[in-house]
Amino acid sequence: MVLGTLYAFLGVAIAVLFSGIGSAYGVSIAGKLAAGVVTEDPKKFGQTLILTALPGTQGIYGFVIGMLMVFKFAAVGGPIPLEAGIRFLITGLPIGIVGLFSAVLQGKVAAAGIGIVAKRPEESAKGIVYAGLVETYAILAFIISFFLYNSITL
Amino acid sequence: MAIVPMKRLELYGLKRHKASYLAELQRLGLVELIKPAAEERWTTESGEAIGRELHHIDERLAEINRVLAVFERFAPQRPSFVEQFAGIKTVLTWEEQQNYLARQEEAVSLTDRVFNAEKEHTWLEQEKLRVEREIASLQPWAGLDLPAEDWKGSKRVALLLGSFDRDPRLLTEALASEQIAYYFRQIGADDHRQYYIFFCLRESPAEEVLRAKGFLPARPELTTGAVGERLAVLTAKKQELAASLAQIEDKLKTLAEERPLFQTLYDFWYNQRLQVEAKNQLLTGKAVFGLEGWVPAAQCTRVEQVITSLGLPHYIRFIDPQTEEEIPIxxxxxxxxxxxxxxxxxxxxxxxxxVDPSAAIAPFFFLCYGMALGDAGYGLVLSLICVVLMAKLTMGPGGRKMAWLFFASGLGAVFFGLLTSSIFGYSLYPGFFNVIEKPQLLLIVALGLGLVQLYTGTVISAWISIKNGDWAEAVLGKGVWLLFLTGLLLTAGGSQLGLEAYAQPTKYVTALTAGLLVIGNARGKKGFWAKLKAVPGGLLNIYGSVGFFSDVLSYSRLMALGLSGAVMGSIINLFAEMTWGAPVGWIFSIIIFLFGHGLNFGLNILGAYVHSSRLQYLEFFNTFFTGGGRPFAPLKLEQINIFLKKEREV
Known part of the structure; x- marks a missing residue:
């Protein structure tokens, strides 16, 4: 296999792997707490579900970037030149790494937000906004990853 | 945009009519009572009387709650999927509610019947448990057909009853080695032990020998008759008990059909409690009481009419609030x-x-949500869900507002989706531009929206200054600030817009406005030194433009959300198309389409809501709004368990 293709594959893997791991971990942090709240008060399922789902978006962003990259080099078919391969690799980095950390940390904030749902359900919208703040940085990373991807020509 | 102006209500009436006034005000639901200041409370009515009344009501509430708990135990309400989110409420018309309230007396006897039935149920259950325990203890002895009277044995032969947990040969060998004559039979067994009967001569030391080997002498708990007979009696009794239990459960289930009655009564007493609590907020003298409260100014005449129509002696007046008072919002x-x-x-x-920012938020939230969701199909589904929910569910005003909010937001997505030709990820016609093909344009649109919104915010803040009479702040502060920002933008991006010819003047104007900003900061400061000291602060103002533009950049999230949703949608469509060709692939294709778009839809409506509201809260509100008002909380009829289909005209 040509080294360029190898790097390109690695780029896809980084984008999907790390953001996915982060999201899974983040959702699990919030989910565990949500399950606890629901055992006490099953009516709060809806509100806790929203907070639990929030750290899941990083995984989606990573997946979208990964998928776009796959489409791009699948369209060409042939081996990928080394420089383009390294570009793919670098493209995967922002959303992969920022996605990993922001998802885990967002999971923690979402878990704290679930505490709001448990104790003061009328204020739960504020918990959602707090968790949303963390996501900003994953979004910025996604935008950069996307424009890096957009600048690669094969 | 409007905060409802409030007036202060003062009402005086005879003390003995107090309850009628409070009931009427509660029914109206337009007056928030004001707790009188401590020094004003020339009250003669002791708190004790109110306490007693509250205690009485609490007892009633606790009793009704117990009845409802019994109903819930024997005839639990099963919430539907939607009700899991929204909670269960019983919907009644006003007539139905009145009918239930008229049955207060009957409710007392019903309560007794419910409690008696529950008591009987508990007793029967205990009885059944006792019988079952006895059956369990007799079961291993079921094979013993010798009646209890004969267990003492005959003059020469003794009976040994007991259990052993190992091979019975250990016992028989021991007896044989001691040369004791015996006869034995296994009667039954449970999980761990076998049960035996031994016949031996009375003078032989059989019992000691058996004990030494680990045989445990025991007898069934029975004084007359055979074990089998007793078991038959017990089994019959158990069946009888089970039948009566089922009967009582049926009875309770039938009684549970009266649940709405008790729910209505619960709400009635709950509101009664609020009314009694409100008495704490009255000024009471020997014969007269006084009451103060907030009323929306537009409702004053209505309140006055209703109070007058009671036909009781009173004095009522409405006064404008003092400036230092905290008025509910x-x-x-x-x-x-x-x-x-x-x-x-x-x-x-x-x-x-x-000012109330609702009206300023409305168009921007609509557009932000539309961009972030960005798909006409998703938007339509969201709006339809809201319509269906509103039609099917009875919602309080809060829930209804929320549903309308999402209905409007869904329309925003329909609007933006049609512009960019995106319907469930498909582009059926050449739209204004394609999101995936021209992401740069999408980013520019997002940032442009942000710029417009933040400019609007600044203009609103200038308008507030003008309203407060601070013209200088509006013009020199906000106006120059906007000019400066525009200047910066044109200096940086003017060449893109074909304004090269004006590059020099733009620079000068920008520099001039920057200077004005610095000088503007010194405005209102007395003395040369104070003015000089204000200069660094003015420079900081200029630095504030960095904050402004980073706020604008924050709107790029709309592009990211719209783009990731669109790409995700097209990936799902691609997968669905790929499976279509295979044999029976269409089934999988449909499943992939529905499941994929369902998931993408769920995550995107959530993300769009979170980020669109964040843009309002952090970026937009930052320009003119802090908040912190106290919500208007009138004395009114609360609906805890029941929900009235149509409010009676009051």
């Missing part, structure tokens, strides 16, 4: 804007000296 807007009040309420209500 109620928002009122045009119908289109009303749903967006929900967003303001979720953040914080405006203080009385602020």
């Amino acid at each position: 109620l928002l009122e807007n045009k119908k289109v804007v009303t749903p967006f009040e929900k967003l303001v309420e979720a953040f914080s209500l405006p203080r009385q000296d602020e």
Whole structure:
């Protein structure tokens, strides 16, 4: 296999792997707490579900970037030149790494937000906004990853 | 944008009519009572009387709650999927509610019947448990057909009853080695032990020998008759008990059909409690009481009419609030804007000296949500869900506002999706531009929207200054600030817009406005030194433009959300198309399409809501709004368990 293709594959893997791991971990942090709240008060399922789902978006962003990259080099078919391969690799980095950390940390904030749902359900919208703040940085990373991807020509 | 103006109500009447006035005010639901200051409380009515009344009501509430708990135990309500989110409420018409309230007396006897039935149920259950325990203890002895009277044995032969947990040969060998004559039979067994009967001569030391080997002498707990007979009696009794239990459960289930009656009564007493609690907020003298409260100014005449129509002696007046008083906040807007009040309420209500930002938020939230969701198909589904929910569910005003908010937001997505030709990820016609093909343009649109919104915010803040009479701040502060920002933008991006010819003048104007900003900061400062000291602060103002533009950049999230949703949608469509060709692939294709778009839809409506509201709260509110108002909380009829289909005209 040509080294360029190898790097390109690695780029896809980084984008999907790390953001996915982060999201899974983040959702699990919030989910565990949500399950606890629901055992006490099953009516709060809806509100806790929203907070639990929030750290899941990083995984989606990573997946979208990964998928776009796959489409791009699948369209060409042939081996990928080394420089383009390294570009793919670098493209995967922002959303992969920022996605990993922001998802885990967002999971923690979402878990704290679930505490709001448990104790003061009328204020739960504020918990959602707090968790949303963390996501900003994953979004910025996604935008950069996307424009890096957009600048690669094969 | 409007905060409802309030007036202060003062009402005086005879003390003995107090309850009638309170009941009427509660029914109206337009007056928030003001707790009198401590030094004003020339009250003669002891708190004790109110306490006693409250205690009485609490007892009633506790009793009704117990009845409802019994109903819930024997005839649990099963919430539907939607009700899991929204909670279960019993819907009644006003007539039905009145009918239930008329049955107060009957409810007392019903309560007794429910409690008696529950008591009987508990007793029967215990009895059944006791019988079952006895059956369990007799079961291993079932094979013993010798009646209890004969267990003492005959003159020469003794009976040994007991259990052993190992091979019985250990016992028989021991007896044989001691040369004791014996006969034995296994009677039964449970999980761990076998049960035996031994016949031996009375003078032989059989019992000691058996004991030494680990045989445990025991007898069934029975004084007359055979074990089998007793078991038959017990089994019959158990069946009888089970039948009566089922009967009582049926009875309770039938009684549970009266649940709405008790729910109505619960709400009735709950509201009664609020009314009694309100007495604490009255001024009471020997014969007269006084009451103060906030009333929306537009409702004053209605309150006066209703109070007058009671036909009781009274004195009522409405006065304008003093400036230092904290007035409760109620928002009122045009119908289109009303749903967006929900967003303001979720953040914080405006203080009385602020403006209600609902109307300013409405168009921007609509556009932000539309961009972030960005698909006409998703938007349509969201709006339809809201319509169906509103038609099927009975919702309180809060829930209804929320549903309308999402209905409007869904339409925003329909609007933007049609512009960019995106329907469930498909582009059926050449739209304005394609999101995936021209992401740069999408980014520019997002940032442009941000710029427009933040400019609007600054203009609003200038308008507030003007309203407060601070023209200098509006012109020199906000006006120059906007000019400066525009200047910066044109200096940086003017060449893109074909304004190279004006590059020099733009620079000068920008520099001039920057200077004005610095000087503007010194405005109002007395003395040369104070003015000089204000200069660094003015420079900081210029630095504030960095904050402004980073706020604008924050709107890039709309592009990211719209783009990731669109790419995700097209990936799902691609997968669905790929499976279509295979044999029976169409089934998988449909499943992939529905499941994929369902997931993408769920995550995107959530993300769009979170980020669109964040843009309002952090970026937009930053320009003119702080909040911190206290919501208007009138004395009114609360609906805890029941929900009235149509409010009676009051």
